[in-house]
Amino acid sequence: EIVLTQSPGTLSLSPGESATLSCRASQSVSSTYLGWYQQKPGQAPRLLIYGASNRATGIPDRFSGSASGTDFTLIISRLEPEDFAMYYCQQYTRPPPEYTFGQGTKLEIK
Amino acid sequence: QVQLQESGPGLVKPSGTLSLTCAVSGESISSDRWWSWVRQPPGKGLEWIGEMYHSGGTNYNPSLTSRVTISVDTSKNQFSLKMNSVTAADTAVYYCVANGYFSLEYWGQGTLVTVSS
Numbered sequence: 284e285i286v287l288t289q290s291p292g293t294l295s296l297s298p299g300e301s302a303t304l305s306c307r308a309s310q311s312v313s314s315t316y317l318g319w320y321q322q323k324p325g326q327a328p329r330l331l332i333y334g335a336s337n338r339a340t341g342i343p344d345r346f347s348g349s350a351s352g353t354d355f356t357l358i359i360s361r362l363e364p365e366d367f368a369m370y371y372c373q374q375y376t377r378p379p380p381e382y383t384f385g386q387g388t389k390l391e392i393k
Numbered sequence: 394q395v396q397l398q399e400s401g402p403g404l405v406k407p408s409g410t411l412s413l414t415c416a417v418s419g420e421s422i423s424s425d426r427w428w429s430w431v432r433q434p435p436g437k438g439l440e441w442i443g444e445m446y447h448s449g450g451t452n453y454n455p456s457l458t459s460r461v462t463i464s465v466d467t468s469k470n471q472f473s474l475k476m477n478s479v480t481a482a483d484t485a486v487y488y489c490v491a492n493g494y495f496s497l498e499y500w501g502q503g504t505l506v507t508v509s510s
Contacts, residue, residue, distance in 0.1 A: 375495040
């Protein structure tokens with residue numbers, strides 16, 4: 284079983300700063316199968332990034348994703364007030380097909 | 394754009410069966426896409442329950458496979474989730490999702506299901 288570990292648990296930053304969120308896999312994961320989601324309180328998650336580095340439809344270019352081995356990174360540049368939320372990474376594995384998530388990183392206003 | 398809307402009882406008794414339906418609009422459920430259910434216990438993280446394809450193919454979370462069935466009704470453009478033998482640990486917000494490229498692309502707003510007597 285591949286486990287995704289996100290760090291930090293909480294990240295406190297100010298608007299205008301850049302955020303770097305990490306997701307580490309316990310075993311090799313193809314970057315094709317790695318996604319990032321944003322979730323605000325009381326709302327459904329929203330897909331931000333798929334395939335480790337591809338922005339989903341309508342996602343601003345302030346959001347970028349990268350991969351290096353078992354380490355995946357989400358960078359949010361020039362933080363806007365609406366960016367403060369919970370962020371989850373997700374992997375897809377097979378066989379059998381299965382989606383699993385990291386435990387999340389809370390991005391809060393400093 | 395695909396829109397999804399969950400519906401079903403908000404309260405289920407322990408040992409009972411949880412039944413939810415997801416109405417899909419903006420796209421045919423018979424399109425070349427898988428459709429998933431994901432849940433989130435209050436204050437906790439996300440758990441994928443399973444997925445289905447319109448032709449009837451299904452895949453389930455190994456930890457839930459013995460209790461879960463996902464089915465499709467193409468005539469109504471909707472798909473459903475049934476989970477039996479529920480306990481308080483199954484209390485969660487349940488989301489239906491339209492899968493994307495090895496990702497979960499479009500999400501319903503979610504529905505809270507509480508398991509309690």
